[in-house]
Amino acid sequence: MHIAIVAAPLAFVGAAFALENPKIPSQLPEILLAISLFSVPASFFLRKLLSDRGKSMQPTKKLAAYQTMKIITWALVEGGCFLNAVAFFISGSMISMVAVMILSAFNLLQVPKMEEFTTLYKVDQK
Numbered sequence: 001m002h003i004a005i006v007a008a009p010l011a012f013v014g015a016a017f018a019l020e021n022p023k024i025p026s027q028l029p030e031i032l033l034a035i036s037l038f039s040v041p042a043s044f045f046l047r048k049l050l051s052d053r054g055k056s057m058q059p060t061k062k063l064a065a066y067q068t069m070k071i072i073t074w075a076l077v078e079g080g081c082f083l084n085a086v087a088f089f090i091s092g093s094m095i096s097m098v099a100v101m102i103l104s105a106f107n108l109l110q111v112p113k114m115e116e117f118t119t120l121y122k123v124d125q126k
Contacts, residue, residue, distance in 0.1 A: 028087055028090065028091055028093075029084075029087045029088075029091050029093035029095050029096045030095070032083050032084060032086070032087040032096065033084060033087070033095060033096065033099050035080070035083065036079075036080030036081070036083045036084055036099060036103065037080070037099075038080075039076050039077045039079060039080035039103070040077060040080075040103070040106060042076055043073040043074075043076045043077050043110075044073075046069070046072060046073055046076065047069060047073050047120070050065070050068070050069040050072065051065075051066075051069060051120035051121060053065070054066065054069070054120070054121050055121055055122050057121075059123065062117075062121045062123055063117070065121070066112070066117045066120070066121060067112075069120075070110070070112055073110065074107055074110065077103055077106060077107045077110075078103075078107060080099075080103050081099075081100050081103040081104055081107070084096040084097075084099040084100045084103065085100050088100065
């Protein structure tokens with residue numbers, strides 16, 4: 001579960017490392033974009049992993065597990081979004097701003113849904 005929470009700060013550490021190296025500032029937006037694009041597939045992987053763990057829980061705890069899963073996957077994508085925001089503020093590259101918009105839209109579309117909850121956690125809808 002800590003993977004998503006740790007990934008965002010590590011991404012910012014990567015950005016700080018890249019900024020300290022004066023040889024690559026012109027390539028910074030592309031490098032950070034490549035790093036942040038891993039957040040979307042990682043969020044789907046974590047969604048599957050965390051929901052598999054939650055299936056064996058007591059029915060009363062499944063909703064809490066679903067909420068935790070959603071928060072973690074949002075945080076992972078948000079880390080990639082912030083990484084591109086930093087690249088935009090530093091370089092002014094519009095590719096970074098487009099990445100911020102796309103990742104934000106992706107997160108916006110990931111609203112909690114009862115159908116998703118019942119499917120992932122094998123809960124009978126009554």
